[in-house]
Amino acid sequence: MGRHYTEGEPIRDTKAPAGPIEERWEKRKFGAKLVNPANKRKMHVIVVGTGLAGGSAAATLGELGYNVTSFCYQDSPRRAHSIAAQGGINAAKNYRGDGDSIYRLFYDTVKGGDFRARESNVYRLAQVSVNIIDQAVAQGVPFAREYGGLLDTRSFGGAQVSRTFYARGQTGQQLLLGAYQALERQIAAGTVKMNTRHEMLDLIVSDGRARGVIVRDMVTGEIERHLADAVVLATGGYGNVFFLSTNAKGCNTTAIWRAHRRGAMFANPCYTQIHPTCIPVSGDYQSKLTLMSESLRNDGRVWVPVKAGDTRPAAEIPEQERDYYLERIYPAFGNLVPRDIASRAAKNVCDEGRGVGPGGLGVYLDFADAISRLGRDAVEKKYGNLFEMYERITGEDPYSQPMRIYPAVHYTMGGLWVDYDLQSTIPGLFVVGEANFSDHGANRLGASALMQGLADGYFVLPTTIGDYLANGPYGEVDDEAVAEAEAAVQSKIERLLSVNGTRTADSYHRELGKLMWDYCGMERTEESLRKALERIPELREEFWRNVKVSGTADELNQALERAGRVADFFDLAELMCIDALHRTESCGGHFRAESQDADGEALRDDENFAYVAAWEYGEQGPVLHKEALEYEYVTMSQRSYK
């Protein structure tokens, strides 16, 4: 079997200004052309998605005076899945005086990303992080505070400084509501026109530039065309390719995948973050997975029975027949090893037949020691809400029996390729938040997703898009390009409705997800990826021959919505496997079993893989364009947690 792709020209210019890293963003801002205030309202920008990145971008562009049209598939912009982020948001404020700085946040992020992110972008992210906290506080985001009235922070994700700002376990909700309120203010002011229950189904590219979108009104089924001077995609990640993930049910890849089909390169699709502490699957009806905060590992001890196939209840397994495997394998870090290592170790013990709970896909997270050491009250004070959430979902009391946890797909670091301006390889198409690939490299640190979404939306994009718009206008939109995109959308819908087969879209999605989890999940091998690349096209072919979508195109039809998304997940899944197969090193969230050291730890191959893999869509298979990564400031090193 040969390669599944061809290689094209490398990407040489990411448009980051030269010079000292701390001056680059200033330089770019000053170099960006400005749009005359009187002309701004004549400039029309489309923003798709209303999470932290899209909501803040639409609101800010509206404040600046642009004519903005915003879309979301939910019934209100406040529902976007940023709302579910629990932990917090990083910012280099150094309010604790504990030695934090912009440089340290930059350093931690580059290192945490396993040296697969761009230094210029990450440095800017760290710079802008301080402005985000100011902005959010001014908007009324009720962050946790100390008795003196100042903001409280905590340390998170193994950082050695306390730089994570939080609002109890609902930081994402509070930040999103801040952005949502700013957005509603602009809607009232008439600068933003909001379209809820609308799903983007294609991108309009005219004369090589992004000039609009084709959307479906999910209530009436009407296919609408919306034209603009620039388009911003803020449509989130693609973790739902695995069917089961911590994403919301509606999260999908369609918007970015359609843009990819129209010429936007897709970068590092194989970089997936798997979170170690989620509530395990309880049956084959399971529709999503729920995250339990990582903080539980501070006091819980992870274990499985020593013997495979031991089905006794936890309480009946004596101490000497328990394997506290993280403490055994990683005596220095124990239960606090990083996310990817904890996840893989759980998979390994379950693969050995030692998993617990239904289907043997779970490990115990035991608080018995913490309860006897600190007392039940202290444990309840610290983790009460999490214990309650666990009991609500599983019906088990974690005070009297250990929790069962298992890793789950949580975040995707890959996404559409963007330059320093957050512009994709299609001029006029900008991509922000989780939908782009830019700042996290091969692994995202805890509390950094909220930071990146808001940095992009409030501060970076509004500057860089102005430069693009100031260089316009870009002429009339080609009617034929619009008609062609609209016809493509119509024909896909008709095709899905006409198959009338014997399986639902969800059942195919489940099967695809299982296949991706088994073959392109926590651990990937050449063999597993080749198997996936054989099986995905077969399954996709069956889908298009045998899917059953009831109802019609001109009504609210949730079966049709799902089928369209699953169709795009198939294509994305294939590209993820091709990317994972070509990257024969292990790095961050991408673990290739062939590339590990003697202790079983991920082994990078900097000589051959210190690049961003940007994939161009091609009818004859994808074309790889490499963007070399150079580290002028942070020295590349290998991680170790023993």
Add this chain to the structure above:
Amino acid sequence: MNLTLKVWRQRGPQDKGRMVTYRVEDVSPDMSFLEMLDVLNERLILEGDDPIAFDHDCREGICGMCGMVINGYAHGEQVATTTCQLHMRHFEDEAVITVEPWRAAPFPVVKDLVVDRSSFDRIIQAGGFISVPAGSAPDAHSVPVKKADADAAFDAATCIGCGACVAACPNGSASLFTAAKITHLSLLPQGQPERDSRARAMVEQMDAEGFGGCTNTGECTASCPKGIPLDTIAQMNRDYLRASK
């Protein structure tokens, strides 16, 4: 377990709607209520029927998108629980369960269990914000906030905008929703400059949308999945009176 569901079916806003009975068998007690509906819908699709339309997204109790009246209770009888977090172990084998959409004039039915809650967005548009354009904010520590105020503001701000308060209220009042936002912003120093105009505009918009008045029944807070306290409504009334002086 085996269940009988009586579900409100309504093709669109113009359709009169009716209850339709479905039998669902082999339900696992570990399923969430929405997963039980997923299983039924998969069957309906294969039978060529229209699946039951319902809103849902995060399925972890925070986005506020799901919501149905189950056996007469908004989000079901379980306290402080959204529909997506309600599990079938709370029902008995062979139970008969009625499922209806939120019912209130300002929440017109779109289809089946899906309603239009854009009236909530318009209440926020009227003034549920602090006017601070991006980039204009002072340093976050320039204005300290008492911890007790910040905590109380947070409690009010946890509203997920699901609409259960309206569905549960005999008057179809949106007072708890509106009061939660007014209280959140009134308690913070940053919210003071617009405090009066905000309270006036939001209350007037709430009335203009056709929501009923509050008669202190308290069903709203009892059915609220986030337990937004009833005294936020007193805060709203105080602010409204203050603004009307």
